[in-house]
Amino acid sequence: MTTITRLPHPAIEEVALTDVLFALSDPARLEIVRELADGPLSMAECGATNPALPKSTKSHLMKVLREAGIVRNEPDGRRRTVSLRRDELDAVFPGLLDSVLGATDR
Amino acid sequence: MTTITRLPHPAIEEVALTDVLFALSDPARLEIVRELADGPLSMAECGATNPALPKSTKSHLMKVLREAGIVRNEPDGRRRTVSLRRDELDAVFPGLLDSVLGATDR
DNA sequence: CCGATTGTTCAAGTATTATCGAACCATGAC
DNA sequence: GTCATGGTTCGATAATACTTGAACAATCGG
Numbered sequence: 001m002t003t004i005t006r007l008p009h010p011a012i013e014e015v016a017l018t019d020v021l022f023a024l025s026d027p028a029r030l031e032i033v034r035e036l037a038d039g040p041l042s043m044a045e046c047g048a049t050n051p052a053l054p055k056s057t058k059s060h061l062m063k064v065l066r067e068a069g070i071v072r073n074e075p076d077g078r079r080r081t082v083s084l085r086r087d088e089l090d091a092v093f094p095g096l097l098d099s100v101l102g103a104t105d106r
Numbered sequence: 107m108t109t110i111t112r113l114p115h116p117a118i119e120e121v122a123l124t125d126v127l128f129a130l131s132d133p134a135r136l137e138i139v140r141e142l143a144d145g146p147l148s149m150a151e152c153g154a155t156n157p158a159l160p161k162s163t164k165s166h167l168m169k170v171l172r173e174a175g176i177v178r179n180e181p182d183g184r185r186r187t188v189s190l191r192r193d194e195l196d197a198v199f200p201g202l203l204d205s206v207l208g209a210t211d212r
Numbered sequence: 213c214c215g216a217t218t219g220t221t222c223a224a225g226t227a228t229t230a231t232c233g234a235a236c237c238a239t240g241a242c
Numbered sequence: 243g244t245c246a247t248g249g250t251t252c253g254a255t256a257a258t259a260c261t262t263g264a265a266c267a268a269t270c271g272g
Contacts, residue, residue, distance in 0.1 A: 005268065005269095017136070018132065021130045025125075025128035027124050030123070030124060030127075043219060044219090054261075055218080055220090055262095056221085056222095056261080056264090057260080057262065058219095059219065059220055059221085060260075060261080060262090061260095063220085064259090075219095077269065078217060078270060080218075093205060094205060094208065095204065095208070096202075096206065098201065099199060099201035099205050100123070100127070100202065102200065103202065105123045105124070111239090111250095148248085149248070150247095160233075161232095161248080161249065162232055162250080163230080163232060164249090165249065165251080166231080166232090167230090168250095169250085181239090183239065183248095184239040184240060184248055185239090186248075
C-alpha cells in the first residue's frame with residue numbers, strides 16, 4: 001500500500017541553473033522564497049502576502065520551487081514544513097540566492 | 107516619416123528583477139548573455155553556438171533580453187551591436203550577473 | 213471510528229511564450 | 243538608383259505554463 005506522503009526532490013547536483021532562474025522569475029514564487037529566507041514555514045503559514053490564494057494554486061507554486069531544487073517540502077504531522085535549500089544552493093550556485101534575496105525589487 | 111532604427115530600452119531603474127530572472131531562465135538566451143560577457147558582438151556574431159537558429163528567432167530572443175534590461179542593442183552601420191548592460195545591472199542588482207555568469211551550468 | 217485540518221493531485225480552461233517563414237526596412241557598396 | 247546585407251516585425255501555429263475547483267490522502271483529536 002504505497003504511501004506517498006514523501007515528495008520527490010532533485011539531488012542538488014542535478015539542479016539546472018535555468019530551472020532555478022525560471023522558478024524565481026515569478027513574483028508569487030519569489031515572494032514565498034523571501035518569506036522562507038527567515039526560516040522554515042508550514043504551507044499554511046507561507047503566502048502571508050496573497051492571503052486569498054487558493055490552496056491548489058499555492059501547492060502548485062510550491063511544486064515548481066521544489067522541482068527546481070529551491071525548496072524542501074517535508075511531511076510534519078498533518079502539515080508540511082517548507083524550507084529553503086539555502087546551503088545546498090549556495091554550494092552549487094554561489095552568491096545567486098544572496099543577490100536575489102538582497103535585491104530591492106521594484 | 108518615422109524612422110525606427112533605434113530600439114526602445116528600459117531605464118535601468120525600472121527594470122524588474124523577475125523580468126531579468128525570466129529572461130535569463132532560457133538556455134538559448136543565457137548562452138547569448140554568456141557570449142556577451144566577453145564584450146559586445148554584432149547580431150550575426152552572437153549565437154555562435156546554435157548556428158542554425160533562424161534570424162527571426164534570434165531577433166526575438168534578443169528582444170526579450172533587451173526588454174528585460176539585460177542587453178543594449180544599437181544600430182551600427184547596417185548591423186547592430188549588442189552589449190551587456192553589466193555596470194547598470196550591477197548597480198541595481200549587485201552580484202546577480204556575476205553569480206549567474208560564474209555558475210558552471212549543468 | 214468520525215470529523216476536521218492540511219495538503220496534494222487531477223483535469224480543464226485560459227493565457228502566455230516560443231518558433232519561424234515571409235514581408236519589410238535601412239544601410240553601404242557600386 | 244540598384245542590389246546585397248543584416249536585422250526587425252508580423253502573423254500563424256505549437257508548446258508551456260498558470261489557475262482553480264473538485265476529488266482524494268494522511269493525520270490528529272475526541
